[in-house]
Amino acid sequence: MHEKKQFFIRDPWAFDPSFKKPAKTGDSLGFETRSLHAGFRPSDDLEHLRAFVPPIVPSMTYPYKNFDEIPYPVYGRTKTPTADILEQRLAALEGGQAAVTAGSGSQALFNLIFTIARPGDNIVTSLNIFGEGYKQAASIFPERCNVQFRFVENPSDPRSWDKEIDSKTRMVWVETPSNPALFVTDIQAVADVAHSHKIPLMVDNTTATAAIQRPLELGADIILLSITKFLAGNATVLGGAIVGPEDLTEDIRWNTTEFVGAIMQPFDSWMTLQYLETLSLRMEKHSANTQKVAEFLSQHPKIKLVNYPGLKTHPQYELAKKQMTAGGGMLSFVVDGGIPSARTVMDSFKLIIHAVTFGTSRTICMHPRSITHEHMTQAERDKAGIDDGLIRLSVGLECSEDIIADLDQALAKL
Numbered sequence: 001m002h003e004k005k006q007f008f009i010r011d012p013w014a015f016d017p018s019f020k021k022p023a024k025t026g027d028s029l030g031f032e033t034r035s036l037h038a039g040f041r042p043s044d045d046l047e048h049l050r051a052f053v054p055p056i057v058p059s060m061t062y063p064y065k066n067f068d069e070i071p072y073p074v075y076g077r078t079k080t081p082t083a084d085i086l087e088q089r090l091a092a093l094e095g096g097q098a099a100v101t102a103g104s105g106s107q108a109l110f111n112l113i114f115t116i117a118r119p120g121d122n123i124v125t126s127l128n129i130f131g132e133g134y135k136q137a138a139s140i141f142p143e144r145c146n147v148q149f150r151f152v153e154n155p156s157d158p159r160s161w162d163k164e165i166d167s168k169t170r171m172v173w174v175e176t177p178s179n180p181a182l183f184v185t186d187i188q189a190v191a192d193v194a195h196s197h198k199i200p201l202m203v204d205n206t207t208a209t210a211a212i213q214r215p216l217e218l219g220a221d222i223i224l225l226s227i228t229k230f231l232a233g234n235a236t237v238l239g240g241a242i243v244g245p246e247d248l249t250e251d252i253r254w255n256t257t258e259f260v261g262a263i264m265q266p267f268d269s270w271m272t273l274q275y276l277e278t279l280s281l282r283m284e285k286h287s288a289n290t291q292k293v294a295e296f297l298s299q300h301p302k303i304k305l306v307n308y309p310g311l312k313t314h315p316q317y318e319l320a321k322k323q324m325t326a327g328g329g330m331l332s333f334v335v336d337g338g339i340p341s342a343r344t345v346m347d348s349f350k351l352i353i354h355a356v357t358f359g360t361s362r363t364i365c366m367h368p369r370s371i372t373h374e375h376m377t378q379a380e381r382d383k384a385g386i387d388d389g390l391i392r393l394s395v396g397l398e399c400s401e402d403i404i405a406d407l408d409q410a411l412a413k414l
């Protein structure tokens with residue numbers, strides 16, 4: 001047996017629901033101020049550089065001062081100075097104690113599950129989750145690690161969440177609003193259920209972002225983020241992060257990230273820091289545009305259903321108003337006639353781009369049935385609201401009249 005080295009192998013994180021740890025930096029400052037200042041002050045951190053913007057430090061190793069003093073970061077597999085600034089800023093924006101980045105949002109989820117679950121454990125979630133998350137839950141982890149996932153029957157009912165939790169449950173996972181059906185889950189109610197079993201609640205805050213929803217303030221314990229989407233805003237960065245108690249983020253860093261080398265690279269971290277400076281402004285404009293587009297679509301005779309939390313017709317409109325400050329930048333809608341109709345509309349767009357991501361400054365459409373959620377069974381898709389005619393729209397920062405005109409001319413082809 002090797003002696004366990006405390007610095008490199010952390011003790012596994014143990015969740016304590018009675019102990020909420022405060023954010024480390026900037027929690028007394030407003031959101032926009034934190035998005036500009038958290039994690040980096042030119043005068044504090046790099047006196048000799050006096051740079052106005054955070055530096056990109058591409059070094060993957062950090063020399064020892066002497067034999068006994070271990071530098072930190074020590075090696076680029078676990079942390080670099082630029083990723084460190086980004087991690088502090090993300091933690092400050094979500095109001096969490098600490099963060100650890102990952103090569104993508106999907107990898108952040110993988111690292112989290114791999115770190116906290118052991119063979120025989122289970123995780124409770126619903127079918128309202130993104131496609132790659134569903135694949136990890138339905139196939140990768142059950143088949144390769146014997147970690148099972150339980151999809152609750154009725155995610156609107158706290159009793160349904162309660163029913164699936166047992167002594168082997170390690171975490172409850174909620175994505176709200178969900179991709180692509182924009183289902184809204186009651187964060188506070190599910191947090192209460194999870195905590196009554198001494199289990200942490202993880203909320204995927206990718207579609208809303210901290211600019212319009214703060215799950216940690218509503219009782220959640222852990223945040224999953226895809227940075228690839230609104231946070232980095234222009235499909236130029238692939239990245240993800242987990243925000244939460246530092247014992248957890250360091251457990252992930254030293255017991256998983258360390259072995260797979262999966263933190264965000266310095267240049268991508270730096271790009272994200274630049275984008276975060278305008279997150280609040282962008283989410284305001286995304287939300288205003290999406291609201292107008294949703295209202296237009298909901299009046300259109302060729303459309304069966306529009307999913308958008310900012311519409312009064314959304315089944316969880318009141319709940320969305322309670323836990324979000326705006327509707328966000330994504331909606332989805334169902335055209336009559338299934339896949340052939342979706343194909344006609346999507347191939348007729350002149351401005352809107354057909355691509356697999358969301359949260360970009362340009363408006364993007366995507367067909368979940370054939371792209372992201374094709375691995376779900378038909379029964380699961382029916383339950384998750386993924387109709388064959390469902391089109392996901394990530395509404396960009398263009399003039400809303402131009403987006404609406406493009407939708408109008410494409411829908412006229414049906």
Ligand SMILES: Cc1ncc(COP(=O)(O)O)c(C=O)c1O
Pocket residue numbers: 104105106107130131132175179204206207225226227228229238239240
């Ligand atoms: C809600 C949500 N979370 C996480 C992810 C994973 O992010 P990434 O694409 O960065 O792996 C996605 C991707 O679509 C997503 O939609």
